Amino acid sequence: MALRTAEQYRQGLRDGRVVYYRGEQVEDVTTHEQLSIGVAHTSLDYDLAEDEDHRELFSWADDDGTLHSRYYKHPASAQDLLNRREMIETSTRLSSSTVLLIKEIGTDALFALDLVSRVIDEKAGTDYHERVSAFHQHARDHDLALAVAQTDVKGDRALLPSEQEHPDYYVRIVEERADGIVVRGCKAHTTNTPMVDEIIVLPTRAIGEQDAAYAVAFAIPVNTPGVKLLASPFGASERRSEFHYPVSSKHHLVDTLTIFDDVFIPKERVFLQGEWQAAGFLANTFVEFHRYTAVSYKPPLCDLFIGASALLADYNGIPKVSHVREKLTKLITWTETVRGLGRAAAHDCRITDFGLAVPNVLLTNLAKHAFADSYHEAIQWVQDIAGGLVVTGPDELDMANDELRPYIDQYLGGAGVDADTRLRAMNLVRDLTASEFGGYNQLLAIHAEGSLEAQKITIFRDYDLERCKDLAADAMGVSR
Ligand SMILES: Cc1cc2nc3c(=O)[nH]c(=O)nc-3n(C[C@H](O)[C@H](O)[C@H](O)COP(=O)(O)OP(=O)(O)OC[C@H]3O[C@@H](n4cnc5c(N)ncnc54)[C@H](O)[C@@H]3O)c2cc1C
Structure with a gap:
């Protein structure tokens, strides 16, 4: 099997996994009232690889001609990174700005493990790279979601982990056996x-x-005994109406919350077992690939901010007003800075000795920081142009009421636009910026793929200050 259909993917999720939602165990995530919305969302990944218009971008043929999901292709060049970027941006755009994230993040981890395992093996004589490669092939050949x-x-x-009030605030190895390890934590x-x-x-x-017991990396099926998932219901109360x-x-x-209640991990799936010197290196290498994914999936949301604001400027009759143009210009500048720096990070990638293309760390972090640092301000620009109806408009049941609808049509139209269209634009802005989902997006912007401070630390660490000091010294006429 190389590429799965969306139905085969959904079938694979009916495997006895232990998932809790609002205090109750979920029998089948694919039919659960709320979780099934998420499954329908992520299924798009499989549909796109089948779809005639998207197959070329979303799949890739190996040397034998077997088709695989393109996510599993090791990036070997700037073009591979650009293709990956295009794939992530396209699927996110087709999902109205919400990333799919069932192969993007997993392959980020696989690339990082590929790189780091080679280094550990060379130093410690371990065989992690062989295990990582076998798992990569398994995931690719079974078209897995990760x-x-x-x-x-x-x-x-x-x-630090071992200084905490109890020892389980970080996932750790609690038992080492000849055939694998047992882990505990959350x-x-x-x-x-x-x-x-x-x-x-x-x-x-x-x-x-x-803290060597906390230096642990592995991969396991979700239905492994002892794995318990507590799904966050955040935003579910609102998801009732298109x-x-x-x-x-x-x-x-x-x-x-992903709980590991004394979970056995077979040896061939363990990728780090106590090599504490490599824990930070692995954590950071993953983050660098993952931040590149982040800056690939952010622009479609920024595009929606621009589009909704521009439409509402038209609907409110203010498209030529100077402060509105200024806010639209700021939104465009923000969006294209993120997009441009993301593309530049691919063009300026580093190719490792063994041929893996790593996105430029400084440019990736600049893009992620530019996005997150201005996110809340961008919302202010969007909401300012839209106006208060974003949160005070009538209910769709009012719209369906024959007595009330004429009032809504009469009073809530705008500049050359009917009330229904104007309200739909307001509701889009509400959903993206002023709902529970909007709040989720705010937290996602700030913390996902690492908090703002983490990007600043990386930007400072990776910048070549010595080059600038030399230039300044030259200009001063002194030698260093
Ligand atoms: C929507 C969403 C999706 C996510 N998805 C994933 C995922 O799929 N997988 C995954 O592994 N993670 C995921 N994350 C986690 C994300 O990477 C973390 O939220 C982020 O790293 C911040 O960690 P935290 O939430 O524990 O906050 P904290 O680390 O508690 O951060 C809070 C504040 O404390 C500061 N801080 C923390 N520790 C220190 C310190 N030692 N010294 C100085 N300052 C400190 C931070 O800079 C920040 O300002 C996701 C997060 C969000 C919001």
């Missing part, structure tokens, strides 16, 4: 875990020798 659980619950942020915010076949677990941070919530009624992500 989640990545990296972020630990972390307890007191100022303390990861937070794991996106789409109920909708994937397997979970890749990575360490969150750099650690010292005393009129009020045109995006989130059809597209949303589901994040979980």
